[in-house]
Amino acid sequence: MSDTLTDYTSENFPKGVLSVCSHFQVNHNQAHAIDVKLTVPFPCQGELDDIAKLLADTLQQAISFSLELSVSAVRASSLSGSQANIKNIIAIASGKGGVGKSTTAVNLAYALMAEGAKVGILDADIYGPSIPTLLGLKEAKPSSEDGKLMNPLVANGLSAMSIGFLVDKNDATVWRGPMASGAFNQLLNETAWPELDYLLIDMPPGTGDIQLTLAQKVPVAAAVIVTTPQDIALIDAAKGVAMFDKVKVPVLGIIENMSYHLCENCGHKSHIFGEAGGVKMAESKQTSLLGQLPLDINIRQDADFGHSELIENSTGDIACLYRRIARNIAGQLFLQLDNASPLTPTVEYED
Template sequence: MFSSLFGSSVPTETREKITEFFDHYHDDIFPDGIAKYCKMSEITLVKKTISLKIDMPFACDGALDRFADALLSETGISVLIDSHLTLQANKRHNIAGIKNIIAIASGKGGVGKSTTTVNVAYALAAEGANVGILDADIYGPSIPKMLGLEGTPVTSPDGKKMLPLDKDNITAMSIGFLVDEKDATVWRGPMASRAFNQLLNETAWQDIDYLLIDMPPGTGDIQLTLAQQVPVAAAVIVTTPQDIALADAVKGIEMFNKVNVPVLGVIENMSYHICEHCGESSQLFGHGGGKYLSEEFKTPLLGQLPLNIDICKLADNGKTPIIENSASEIAQQYRRIAGNIAAELFKQKSEHSPDSNEIFIKQVD
C-alpha cells in the first residue's frame, strides 16, 4: 500500500527522509507544522525528478516552494512540488462561481488600497488560486485602468449575466467597464448600492477561489451597506503609518466588527522608502502604525510595503511587478502578504466566521 501510494521507483530511504521532514517542517504560514494543513498524497519519480503531490487547503505555493528549498538544504533531496488547491468556502452564500469573498478596505482614500488590491490579486494567483476582483468603488472606479482594461466592453451572451473581463489570469468586473467614470461620480448612495449589487450578482463568475472587493474609501452608509449585504467572509484593512490614516483605519475595523465580519489583518502601505541611489531606508510617513493597529485589535500585521515609484508606474500602465519581475523583492513581498491572507482566512473558517452578516442597531430615544 505504501509503495503503491508513493511510487515504488523512489528509494525507500529517500521516501522516509522526505516524509519525516514533511512531518516536522514549520513555517510562518504553517506555525503548527505543514502536515497539519497540507496532505502529501504522492511521492513519484518523473523523468529522474522526484515529484511531491501536495493538497493545500489555501493558496500557499510560495510556502511550498520554501519547504522544497529547506528540504534540499537539510537533506540534499531536490523535489518538484505538484500542488493542488482544495479550498472550501468560509461562509454559505448563493452567489454562483465564488467560494470566498474578501473585502479590501481603508478608512480613508489615498492609502493605495486599489493598487494593493490589484497586486494582492495577482499575488494570490501566483500562489495557486483562481482570483477575481470586484470594483466596489462606484464613485471612482480605478480597477479598469490598473488592469489595463480601460475601454474594453462587457458582453452578455444570454442577456441575463455579464461576462467578467480577464487579464493575466485575473477576472474582474467594475462599473468602469459599463459607464463613463464621470457619470458614476454623481450617483446617490441608494443608486450606487443597487449598481454594486448588480455587478456582484449579475456577473457570470467562474470557479473563483478568492473574490477581492475593492471597497470605496471611508466608513459611511454605502460602506456599511455593502459590508452588511454582501456575504463577505473576511476583510483586510489597508493603511499608511500616518496618524490620520490610522485613525480612519480604526473606524474601518470597528465597522467590520459591527457587521460580524472578521478582520484578517492590516497591510501597512508606504511603510518606508528606499533611496535608489544610496539604499538608505526612510520612514516618510511615520513609524509603527500598522504594528500598533495589529496589537491594539489583536489582528495580524500581514505585511509592510514600501513607497515605490515602480509600483505606481506599473499600475498607471495596467501592469504589476508580480508578472513584470516576479523575482523582485516587491513581488515577493506581495506574495508573502497574499499567503498570509489565505492562511488567516483558512484559520478563521472554524473560529470566527459566521454563516451570515448581521448588524444590530439599538435606537436611543
C-alpha cells in the same frame, strides 16, 4: 521527509505543513530527484518552494513540490447561479482614500494567482472606479451572451468587473447612496463569474452608509484593512475595523502600505510617513499585520500604465512581498475560519 514537513512551522503552518494537507505523496523519479505531491486548502506555492530549497540543501538532492489546491468556502453563501461559483469573498478596505488600496487589491489578486488560485476582482468603489485603469482596460466594455448576465473582463487571467466598464466615471460621482448600492449589487449578481477560489472586492474608502450596506448585503468571508503608517490614516483605519466588527465580518489583518522608502543608490530605508504604525494598530486591535509594502516608484508607474510586477516578474523583490501577503491572507482565512483548520478545537462529548 514527512518528519521535516511535520516539524516545520510558520505563521501559516503553525502545526506543521502536513497538518493542513489532505493528500501527501513522495515520488522518486529517474533523475534521482524527489517530487512531493500535496493537496492543500490555501495557496502557498511560494513558501513550499522555499522549503524545497532548504530540503535540497540538506539532502543534497533536487526536490520539488507539486500542489493541488482544494479551497473550500468558509461561509455559507446566498449567491446563486454563476455567483455560486465564488467560494470566498474578501473585502479589501481602507478608512480613507489615498492609501493605495486599489493598487494593493489588484496586486494581491495577481499574487494569489501566482500562488496557484483562481481569482476575480470586483470594483465596489462606485464613485471613483480605478480597477479599469489598473488592469489596462480603460476602454473595455463587457459582453453578454444571453442578455442577462455580463461576462467579466479578463486581464492576464484575472476576471474583473467594475462600474467603470459600464459608465463614464464622472457620471458615477453624482449618484446617491441607494443608487450606488444598487449598482454594486447588480455588478455582483449580474456577472457570469467563472469558478473562483477568491473574489476580492475593492471597497470604497470610508465607513459610511454605502460601506455598511455593502458589508451587510454581500456574503463577505473576511476583510483586510489597508493603511499607511501616518497617524491620520491609522485613525481612519481603526474606524474601518470597527465597522466590520459591527456587521460581524472578521478582519484578517492589516496591510501597511508605503511603509518605507528604499534608496535606489545606497539601500537606506526611510520611514517617510512614520514607523511601525501598522504594527501598533494590529496589536491594539488584536489582529495580524499581514505585511508591509514599500513606497516604490515602480509600483506607481505600473499602476498608471495598467501593468503589474506580478505579471512581469513573479519572483522579483516587490512581487515576492505581495505574494507573501497573499499567502498570509489565504492562510489566515483558512486557519481562523475554516472548520478543517488544525486550530479549530475538537469538541468531545461524555455520556
